[in-house]
Amino acid sequence: MSVDVSFTPTLGAENAAPQSRRRSWGGQAAAIALRGGSFVAFAAILLYFSLAAPFFFTLGNIGNVLGQSAILGVLAIGLTVVIIAGGSNVVTGGIDLSVAANMGFSAAVYASVIQLGYGDGPAVLASLSTGALIGAVNAFAVVVVGVVPLLATLAVMNVVAGLELVLTQNTVVPATTDFLSFLSAAGPFGLPVLAYGLLAFTAVATAVVQFTPTGLRLYATGEFPDAARAAGLPVRRLIAGSFLASGVCAGLAGILSVSYLSGSTTGAGDMLLPVVVTALLGTVFSRRLVPTITGTLLSALLVGFLVNGFQLMNISSTLVNGVQGLLIILVVSATTLLRRQEA
Amino acid sequence: MDNEEKSGFGRRELLKLSVLAGTVAAGAGLLRPQPAFAQAGELSLKGKRIGISTAGTDHFFDLQAYNAQIEEVKRLGGEPIAVDAGRNDGKLVAQLQTLIAQKPDAIVQLLGTLTVIDPWLKKARDAGIPVLTIDVGSTNSLNNSTSDNWGIGKDLALQLVSDIGGEGNIVVFNGFYGVTPCAIRYDQLVNVVKYFPKVKIIQPELRDVIPNTVQDAFTQITAILNKYPEKGSIKAVWSAWDIPQLGATQALTAAGRTEIKTYGVDGSPEVLQLVADPSSPAAADVAQQPAELGRVAIQNVARLLAGETLPRETYIPAILANKANVKEVSKKLGIG
Numbered sequence: 001m002s003v004d005v006s007f008t009p010t011l012g013a014e015n016a017a018p019q020s021r022r023r024s025w026g027g028q029a030a031a032i033a034l035r036g037g038s039f040v041a042f043a044a045i046l047l048y049f050s051l052a053a054p055f056f057f058t059l060g061n062i063g064n065v066l067g068q069s070a071i072l073g074v075l076a077i078g079l080t081v082v083i084i085a086g087g088s089n090v091v092t093g094g095i096d097l098s099v100a101a102n103m104g105f106s107a108a109v110y111a112s113v114i115q116l117g118y119g120d121g122p123a124v125l126a127s128l129s130t131g132a133l134i135g136a137v138n139a140f141a142v143v144v145v146g147v148v149p150l151l152a153t154l155a156v157m158n159v160v161a162g163l164e165l166v167l168t169q170n171t172v173v174p175a176t177t178d179f180l181s182f183l184s185a186a187g188p189f190g191l192p193v194l195a196y197g198l199l200a201f202t203a204v205a206t207a208v209v210q211f212t213p214t215g216l217r218l219y220a221t222g223e224f225p226d227a228a229r230a231a232g233l234p235v236r237r238l239i240a241g242s243f244l245a246s247g248v249c250a251g252l253a254g255i256l257s258v259s260y261l262s263g264s265t266t267g268a269g270d271m272l273l274p275v276v277v278t279a280l281l282g283t284v285f286s287r288r289l290v291p292t293i294t295g296t297l298l299s300a301l302l303v304g305f306l307v308n309g310f311q312l313m314n315i316s317s318t319l320v321n322g323v324q325g326l327l328i329i330l331v332v333s334a335t336t337l338l339r340r341q342e343a
Numbered sequence: 344m345d346n347e348e349k350s351g352f353g354r355r356e357l358l359k360l361s362v363l364a365g366t367v368a369a370g371a372g373l374l375r376p377q378p379a380f381a382q383a384g385e386l387s388l389k390g391k392r393i394g395i396s397t398a399g400t401d402h403f404f405d406l407q408a409y410n411a412q413i414e415e416v417k418r419l420g421g422e423p424i425a426v427d428a429g430r431n432d433g434k435l436v437a438q439l440q441t442l443i444a445q446k447p448d449a450i451v452q453l454l455g456t457l458t459v460i461d462p463w464l465k466k467a468r469d470a471g472i473p474v475l476t477i478d479v480g481s482t483n484s485l486n487n488s489t490s491d492n493w494g495i496g497k498d499l500a501l502q503l504v505s506d507i508g509g510e511g512n513i514v515v516f517n518g519f520y521g522v523t524p525c526a527i528r529y530d531q532l533v534n535v536v537k538y539f540p541k542v543k544i545i546q547p548e549l550r551d552v553i554p555n556t557v558q559d560a561f562t563q564i565t566a567i568l569n570k571y572p573e574k575g576s577i578k579a580v581w582s583a584w585d586i587p588q589l590g591a592t593q594a595l596t597a598a599g600r601t602e603i604k605t606y607g608v609d610g611s612p613e614v615l616q617l618v619a620d621p622s623s624p625a626a627a628d629v630a631q632q633p634a635e636l637g638r639v640a641i642q643n644v645a646r647l648l649a650g651e652t653l654p655r656e657t658y659i660p661a662i663l664a665n666k667a668n669v670k671e672v673s674k675k676l677g678i679g
Binding site: 055060061064067068071170172174176184257260261262263265266267270271307308311312314316318 | 422423424425426427429430431432433436437438440441442444445456458459461462554
């Protein structure tokens with residue numbers, strides 16, 4: 001935020017005065033459009049798909065989308081916590097680029113532990129500890145050493161991706177156990193267990209981040225670090241904690257991924273950009289345009305519904321990338337306009 | 344006379360009858376393939392929705408097979424629901440899941456890691472959707488369209504042996520004996536060489552690797568050329584696919600040992616180009632017919648939906664491209 005403020009006057013000065021009225025009008029429109037419009041747009045997309053593809057609005061299909069969004073959702077929620085605690089400036093704020101690689105490595109650890117003949121208990125423990133350990137390394141690099149999160153987590157991402165290659169030799173490690181089959185099967189009402197998992201996880205994360213004093217402190221740390229420090233908040237501990245939480249989320253996503261893909265597979269790194277996009281896009285689903293857990297969930301589901309609806313309507317899914325890109329440009333330009341207006 | 348006539352008539356009658364019988368038999372013989380032909384013409388997917396799922400379309404093989412499937416479903420009057428996972432297993436599974444929920448009349452899966460897709464192919468079958476595959480040997484698939492690897496191995500081995508005049512040392516890449524098609528091709532080479540006692544496979548055999556296949560093959564061939572420096576001491580290099588062949592060919596050209604010939608399988612466009620170059624050591628490459636694989640898989644769907652029973656596997660012949668016919672083969676495959 002502080003960086004944003006220092007940027008704004010320079011940008012404002014570049015634009016000639018006569019245009020300022022129109023800009024502020026544009027900013028206001030953008031604010032209104034973003035605050036209410038995102039929900040309207042979401043509803044409109046759902047409505048459109050429901051009319052165009054009759055199968056879309058069925059419990060089974062919605063359950064499928066929820067289940068398919070579980071891995072992305074859990075990772076993006078982990079990243080959201082980091083963004084909340086580190087501030088939402090994309091360059092200098094909180095970011096964890098290692099989440100996807102972490103997920104891949106945790107999944108590989110899970111599958112390898114199963115291959116070695118251990119049960120699900122030790123595998124779950126190993127996977128979550130792996131995630132947490134990688135989170136701790138991030139926290140150390142950022143909080144103790146003082147490296148910018150963007151660079152610190154980028155480096156960790158590469159190390160972790162390398163570790164996964166060493167562990168799996170870049171091959172698929174199959175794993176099937178009763179617990180994994182349970183996770184990838186259908187639960188009550190025929191909905192995937194992963195769908196319930198995502199909803200339950202979001203509920204817990206929302207409770208912690210949006211409704212506890214700790215959550216409030218995370219926001220304070222991210223948005224006004226100086227004020228938070230002056231108020232005596234343990235800023236460093238909160239930021240470290242956010243990376244740890246993100247790491248654990250990645251470990252959890254790793255477990256979900258092993259169940260979904262019946263083992264650990266290569267190419268987890270491809271997940272990184274969708275996760276970042278989801279977390280950034282999530283801000284439009286909040287009243288004050290800040291990152292929130294529910295906003296991130298909605299953003300993950302939006303992408304999930306788009307991909308699903310396109311497939312149901314028999315439209316090439318590659319178009320989803322374009323739509324996603326368009327949405328990001330819209331969101332980023334609108335928030336930029338808005339910030340300028342506020343300044 | 345009367346008698347004679349009678350008997351003559353009788354004989355003539357017999358002759359006539361036998362001619363008639365012969366004609367009928369011949370006609371039937373001629374006609375027998377006809378019903379099959381007529382049926383192939385009658386194949387229809389009118390009003391059917393066919394799910395087409397692929398692991399990716401970033402290789403020549405996948406793209407050809409994928410597009411051919413879509414075209415064939417449309418040609419037969421059906422509606423293709425085609426999804427491309429872009430080599431992303433998570434996407435592949437999500438697409439299969441949605442596809443199953445869409446309840447198409449059949450699903451055809453092209454490639455994909457067996458352990459990842461198999462549980463979902465089973466779910467499709469449990470949901471009452473027939474599943475067919477291309478190049479995926481799954482127990483949950485009713486029919487798998489694939490190349491005839493026995494034929495591929497035999498054709499390549501015979502071409503090699505005939506090119507080198509039935510004698511000489513050959514270098515063999517045998518790094519993927521664990522992969523069934525590669526094992527079959529290798530076994531066929533050994534079977535053929537067995538009857539040409541003057542042909543020797545140089546021991547130890549080389550191990551091709553993934554990734555960095557080309558570089559690695561280049562290095563290994565360069566090393567073995569140093570070990571066998573005099574011309575004629577090596578006659579040919581064999582590999583079970585054509586990416587090691589690519590590296591080997593480059594190494595031979597670089598070392599000026601173009602008298603040694605190279606052999607491989609898959610019909611990768613870059614290798615076919617080398618085969619077409621008269622001065623290149625690349626002698627032959629057996630090309631699979633990906634587009635034909637795609638078309639046949641869809642025709643099998645139509646047969647299945649028409650109530651026919653399908654064989655476990657449908658083999659598509661591969662075409663051997665050598666210096667003489669490579670131009671035609673490339674044209675047939677739609678390359679260049």
